[in-house]
Structures are given as C-alpha cells and as structure tokens.
Amino acid sequence: MSEFPSREPHAECPEASRSRIPVDVQQRHPRLTIPFAPSRLRVSELPSRLRVSEFPSRLRVSEFPNPDTPLPNCGHSGFDIITEIVIFVTIAGARSKCGIPHVLRRCTDPLVLITLNTVMIFKTFPGGVHPAEQKELSEHCAFEIMPDPDVVILPLSQHLGKQARPLVEKRAVVVKGQVVAEADGFISAPVHSPVNGTVKSIGRESNASGFVKDALVIIPTAPAEGEEAPAPQFLPPLDAATVSPADIRARVKEAGIVGQGGAAFPTFVKLSPPEGKTIEVVILNGCECEPYLTRDHRFMLERPEAIVGGLQLIMRALGVRKGAIGIENNKPDAIEAMRRAVQGVEGLEVVALKTKYPQGAEKMLIKAVNGREVPVGKLPLDVGAVIQNIGTAVAVFDAVTKGEPSLTAALTVTGHGIRTPKNLIVPVGTPLRNVIAYCGGLTDDAAKVIVGGPMMGVAQHDLSAPVMKATSGIVVLTKAQARAEEETACLRCGKCIDACPLHLQPTRLARTSQLGMLEQAEEYGITVCMECGSCAYTCPAHIPLVQWLRLGKQKVIQMQRKRSATA
C-alpha cells in the first residue's frame, strides 16, 4: 500500500517538500479513484491515501515533478478516450519501470519511500495498429545540414493545388532565395531557388510521387576563386512579437510554405479560413506516428522555441487563443522539452498521446486532443480546429523572424537498407540519389526506397527524383523486409474492421471495388477512407486492401462527378 502526497507535507518526513512520503503497509487506506473531473487537477489533489492493490494494473513507473504540478490534460472533454493513466514514481530511491504493485510485492520492508513524479494521461482514438516503431535507428542523430548537390530539380508543383508559373528562362542565373516560379491562383505556392546557379532546363522530370511533372533543373555554381557568393535573397525579418496577422499570412504566402505533414497543402490557405468559421484551437501535430521517421522528434528536441514561436504566430494569424501540441508517448524527451518550452506561455499545452498508428492523422488527432469528431466530408475547421505539422511551425517561425523562404526540407533518411541513418536539412530539389549517397549509400541487401513513411509513403523506381518541400523521410527497406507474402482468400477475420480508425469495413469495400459495385462502395463510405494502411498492415491474408480501396474510391468519385454533371 502506498500513500500519495497529502495536501500538507509531512513534518516528520525530511523530504516532504520534494514529495517523498512514507508508505505504511499496515495502514488502512480508502480506495483509489482516479479523478476524471473536467477541471484542472494538481498532483496534490489526488486522493491522499491510495491503496496500491487497487491501482489499475497498467500503471507504470518512472519520471518526476512536485505536488503542485498540474495533472496534464485534465481540462478537456475527451475523457471517454483516455486509455491509460500512467503515474511515474520513484520507489525506494530507485527509478523503476515496472508497476507499483509489482515493486511493492518485491519490497519486504513495510516502509518504502515512494516519490510521485508525473501523472500522465494518454489519450487516443479507437482502432489503429501498432507497427514496430524502428525509431531507434535515427532518433539520436542531430540534424545535419547537407551541402548543395551537383544538380537541383525543382518541381513546379510541390504542393496541393495548381502548379506554380515559372518566372525564369533557360540559362538564367538565379540566386539562392530568388522566386523562380510564382503562385498561380489561390491554392498554389511560389517556388524559390534553394541555390545559386544557372537554369539548365525547364521540362518534364519524374518526382517522388511517381508522376512526371514540370520542373526547373538548376545547376548550382560555386563562387569563383576569391569571390564572395552572392548574398541570398531573403525576405526582410519581422519582429515576432509585434507582427500583424495580415503580415504573417502574407509572409507565409510569399515564403511558399506548404504543410509538412505529407499532403503539402499551402499553409497560407489554411491560415485564411473562410468567413463565418470560428476557430478555437490550433493543434500542432507532433505525433510522428509513421514508423522509422524521427524528423519531428528532432525538431522538438532541437528547436522547441521555434516550434512554440511558430505556433504562436499561426495562432495570431488565425486570431486563436488556444494552442495544443500533441505528442505520442514514445517520445518522452520531446514531451518534456515541449512542456518546458510552453511553461508560462498562456493558452498553450502539450498533450501526451498514446503511441498508435495513425495517431497523427488529422481526424484522429482532434478526436484524441479534444474529443471531437470531424463529420464525414467536413474539414477540421468545421469543429473549430486547425492542424499544423511541427515542421510547418518551424518553417513559419523562420520565414517570419529570419525572412527565410521555403528552401530546405528536413527529413529522416533511415531504414535497415541505408548505411548511416541521419536526420538532414536538405536543399529542396536535391535528387534522392545524392541524399542516399550522403548517408553512406544503400546496403547490399537494400531493395525498396520509400519517400515518406513506410505506412503511407511511395516506393520509388527512379532515384533521380528530387526531395520536395514536404518530403519528411526516405526509408530504405531490405530485401527481407520488402518480401511480399502470398495473398490468400479473405478469411473474414474482421481484423481490418477492428483496425480501421474511421470504422469502415475494408474487406467489404475491397470486394465492392473488385467487383465494380460502386453504389455499394459509396453506401459503405469508401470515399471516407484516408488510405492510412492500417487494414492492409493487419490483414493475415495479405490482401492489398489499400490498393483496392484507392481504386474504388477514384471510381466512386468519378461516378459522383458524372452524376452531379448530369443532374
């Protein structure tokens, strides 16, 4: 049996001020209730005497603060989805990772010192899967800045929306930071030259999404002997403390910043919500739920102030007073770093989330952070939330405070098929081949090169495709990992239905897609699918469910277009 810190520190306990308290196994204690009260709680407000045997068995032990530490995330409505409450304590002076009951069972001494450290409440959504994380390959590698490559391939469409319109001719000399293509329309983004160099050609080049699209090819030029490189054309720095919302939006637009979460939606558009929508909260996505990738993790460790600064700028641009940073609990150091960075900043909080794929999907993140479900066919905006990626916040901060446009991509180069996994800052347009070479090259058994994460990324056939603004990683798998299991008939085990975070029936949808039963596919919600891959990950029959769903989704969307055209 243990005793949690009571409201008055024990006079007889010299370490009471550090919340060390004696445990008397002989004493009788009232039963434990973990308070799910919808108000902010402090550690000291937990029932002062708790019976350890009545702890949920999942309680685990480690970490630290004082009794006045607020219990994180007790101020929201989303309590139905809390899956785990973890109380971190130190027992008998030793940090322990096993459960309190287990530790106490091993302790023969009835008087054991227990230090209550942190109470963490992990939230999540129903469904999802747990792929092997594989983050240890690169999570301890600090960002390195990769030097300019020998060639830069700059796709004009590195964002969702209309491709940019080129402003330079062949053989033009360009300077780092110069706008080489301008935004064309509202949903579009300008492209800047990431290097000093000469435009070699403007033509069709393959890109990492597997398409061949218009791109500028620039040959970087080193400054001649004894000469200074021309100064990069950055935008004038603005004062983050006083900049106006309109100026922030204008800067984000000019800097060509696109969402770093994968879809590459122009950030400026997200900062200009339509009239009449009220936004309550900006949520930064620090989940990084894709296995292998550690870019956002490194950002949170290395640039927490930039992230908080960027978040505040985004909040100001939207006129929002509340900000949250959602981080999966497999990154305790990032949670700690971000908690330190938001300390004393009003309106900001860090929300620890359960590690589960796809926790970082917009809808899942909102569900976990404030318990709201984005209605089918609607946007996060419609439930008062705007989601931005950690990397986007950093880019916004740099664009405003340093005037730096979107010239580089931060990415994780990792996997068992790469010799030296690294986290890199790479000039946009650098061919994958150069990045891989910079990381020691491929191993002999490397077989699959994926741009993005292994759950949603795109397998590459051409390593001369360039890194783009929103490229978050290059994952190289070995032959053994890339080996495909034989596909069998569907066993109707229902594992895909359990795994689908959107509560669809992937097996049924795949079947309708195969048979071309588009009306039924529509009725069963095929267009809701976000292609996260949880179903295909879990399928014992190894049916390429995502492939069928993607195909069916396209056909249903075509059918809907045709229907509305004739209507």
Added chain:
Amino acid sequence: MSTVTVSEAGGGRDLVITTSPHMHSRWTTRQVMWFVVLSLLPCVISAVVFFGVGQLLVIGSAVLFAVGTEALIQYLTKKPIAIRDGSAVITGLLLGLVLPPNFSPVFTALGAIFSIAVGKMVFGGLGYNIFNPALAGRAFLQAAFPVAITTWTMPHFAVDTVSKATPLAAFKFDHVLTGMQPLVVGNVGGSLGETSAIAVLIGGGFLLVTRVANWRIPLSMLVGVLLFGGIIWLIDPAAPNPLFHVFAGSFLFGAMFMATDYVTSPVTNLGLWIYGMGISLIIVLIRVYGGLPEGVMYSILFMNAFVPLINRYTRPKIFGEVA
C-alpha cells in the same frame, strides 16, 4: 500482394515497387491456421487419454480425407493446391473431435469428404463457405448414420459406467444430473474432444491470448447461455442449471473452436454479440424443449446462415458519420 521489381532508372539496382503500406504485421493466413491446429492438440490428447489410442484412427481418418479431398478438388478444378495453409487440417481435426469414440473410420472418411466437398469447396473454397465445414460434415453423418453417431463408448476412468450415455442424454432421458467435477475433467461420455473442459479451455485460452479467436464470440455465448439458461431454470425447476449447460456436451468446444471460425462468423463487433447470443439461445431451447439432448451443432449451423444478414445490419457507424 503483387510486387513489381524494376531496374532503377539509370542506377542499375533492382528496386521493389508496391503500393503502401510497406510494413506488415506478423500474421499470415498459414500462421493463423496452424495456431488453430496447435490449439486443438489438448483436445486430441484428452481424447486419447479418456478413450484410448485407437481414437487417433478416427481423428487421423478425418484429417487425411479432409486434406486429400481438398487437394483432389483443387487439382481437378485446376486451382492452386493450397492444402499447406492448414485449413483442411483444421476441418479434419474438428470433425474428428466431434464424433463419438470408436466411430467407424470409414464413416468418418465419408464425413470428411462431405465436409470439404460440400461444406467448403462448392462455395468456392476457403473464405467463401457459409456453413462451418466440420459441422456440415457432422450433420451429414448424423443424418446418414443416426445409430452409429449416438453410440457412446464410456471413457476409461468413467465414474458412472452404468449409464451408457452422455451427461446431456442422461439428464434429458433419465433425469440424472452429472456432477461438475467429471464434466470439468472429462471422464464422462461424449464426443472425442468435447468431454474435458480443461483441455478445451487450454486450447481455447491459447486462441484468445494470441488473439487468433475473437473473444467476443465465446464471451457472448457464455453470457447468452447463462442468461437464457438461467431464465428458463428460474421459471422451470426441472430444467438444468445454467452451469450444467456450460460444462456439459459440446458447448465449450463449440464456443471456442466452432463458432469462432472466421469465415462463418460475422465481422462486426455488434454482429459477433448477436451471433454468440443467438447460438446460445437456440442451444438452450433445443436442450430444454427439443427432442435432442444436444443442440450446439444445429445452433451454430443455424446462426451461420444468418451471418451475411447480421453483417449487413450491423454496419459500424463511420467515424464522423451523422446519424
């Protein structure tokens, strides 16, 4: 999954191209099936312990003819021979284990052939059958050889060697209630694999712990049998108590191994509850009011028929769907 290997443009290295996701859980169809086979071994052992080594002839005949029939049909229809996935082995084992001790191996073989040919392959093979193949085979044998299939040899260590019947038949026809201890251990009359609750629970527990079987089916059946059995017992004191329903006959075996068959059970969580409770309701009704002492087989087959309908009407609410 179909994969394409391309020579990387200009690089000379072969790269594998597939759609996402590029990671996969450890599960494969074959692994699932062999886990089920493994989970049935305790029941095979209990059959040998209580009814003698000769029972391996019955079980062996069922497995051999189930696998052989599947291979033959796949060969004749020019389909890939898929017997290594283990599903026919399961059907054979299940059929063998629900037959009476010392059942004729020839009849068993006929049952196994029926199980695979009519219970499974005519529907299109693995994944497409409506009825549990092993139970379909047993239902065939019940119809074809009604006397042989109700002739019970008593186990070696039977406490009560006088009544040559199963506990359920003893209760139904002679109003003799078998005690709980022999039901749990398994030294009572009954089908080969079903008599020992301990063996069934070890195997079933393994399936639940490894998450091969969906826990909702055994749980909903248990809740259902206690609920419906309990109600009838309260109304009619002559009816057996609900715990007897659980431990006598093939209730546990059916709940763990027969009803949990993926192919013939619903895929939605709510559907699984309806399915499990429905099976239990019919079991209780047959046992208490029907002409037969046991009703697990017919109950499961009956509910199998409703699975497509259950799936259709228990579609889960899509995330963000406005009702």
